[in-house]
Amino acid sequence: MHKWQGSLKGVLFGALTGIALGLGGFILAEIPKTHAMGGVVFLLVPFAAGVAITLVSRSLERISAAVLLATVGSLAILIAMKMETPVCALMAFPLLFVGLLGGVGIGYGLGYLISKLKARFGGGEATFTSIVLLAMPLVIFAGHRMELTNPIQARRQVVTSTIRISAEPGQVWADLQSFDSLAGEKPLLMYIGLPIPTRCVMEGSGRGAKRTCYFDHGYIQETVIEWLPPNMMRLSIDRTNMPGRHWLGFEDAEYDLRREGSETVLNRSTTIVSYLYPAWYWGPLERWGVQSEHGYVFSDLARRALHP
Numbered sequence: 001m002h003k004w005q006g007s008l009k010g011v012l013f014g015a016l017t018g019i020a021l022g023l024g025g026f027i028l029a030e031i032p033k034t035h036a037m038g039g040v041v042f043l044l045v046p047f048a049a050g051v052a053i054t055l056v057s058r059s060l061e062r063i064s065a066a067v068l069l070a071t072v073g074s075l076a077i078l079i080a081m082k083m084e085t086p087v088c089a090l091m092a093f094p095l096l097f098v099g100l101l102g103g104v105g106i107g108y109g110l111g112y113l114i115s116k117l118k119a120r121f122g123g124g125e126a127t128f129t130s131i132v133l134l135a136m137p138l139v140i141f142a143g144h145r146m147e148l149t150n151p152i153q154a155r156r157q158v159v160t161s162t163i164r165i166s167a168e169p170g171q172v173w174a175d176l177q178s179f180d181s182l183a184g185e186k187p188l189l190m191y192i193g194l195p196i197p198t199r200c201v202m203e204g205s206g207r208g209a210k211r212t213c214y215f216d217h218g219y220i221q222e223t224v225i226e227w228l229p230p231n232m233m234r235l236s237i238d239r240t241n242m243p244g245r246h247w248l249g250f251e252d253a254e255y256d257l258r259r260e261g262s263e264t265v266l267n268r269s270t271t272i273v274s275y276l277y278p279a280w281y282w283g284p285l286e287r288w289g290v291q292s293e294h295g296y297v298f299s300d301l302a303r304r305a306l307h308p
Helices: 002-029 039-057 060-080 086-121 125-149 169-177 188-192 279-306
Strands: 155-165 197-203 210-215 219-228 232-241 248-260 263-274
Touching (some): 002 039, 002 060, 039 086, 086 279, 219 248
């Protein structure tokens, strides 16, 4: 019984230590409001948390449980506080886990070094451990300050999707401008939190017309800046009010339509701006998310063409 209680304490203390470092690092990254997240949040913070958890929990079984609890607990708190969305948390999980594993490895090495220092110089092992634990927040803070001296630059990418629809360009053009409801085929990401488009309302027509697209959570306001019916419509995105999207922005959207035989070929392009790094990790995931939104709207347009 005593051994079981000791194991539980080790897991809980380790998890709470990891959660404290994780949330502290996330909040620190938000000061000032740069809307940027890079190596400090996704690599250094979980690395420091992994080191701290290992020194607190000690045994492999406790460390494994504490790491899992700390990761899930931190992400759950951010979602509950509406600082992040479930889909963003799931996307970040693999990157965070890699950082944690690296920290666990270093933590094991430090634990071995601390035991050697105690054997050679004496003193309490708890003292050496406390010094290392107190150093972890300082490591995160130093990394954050270094990141601020070299601010994260915005990344831009244009995401384009194409569909062939069995309808006249004029019909597709009309369906693109306004629709009261959407009944497309949901992609995987929409089942785990990706915002779902519900309707779009166009006020006026031609250049300068305003369009607002509503989602299950939030909305996007747009202005028409190019208008060549029924072949091309380009919109600037003026305002985005979406949960957990402070790191991702939308600049413009463009629809190009052309007739090919009895079909209309529709290209939709969206320009996004991201402040997430590393780019090799986040770039493909961002593209996947935008293409999922495109695909959902496309499937509804195809349905409307079959049942006008």
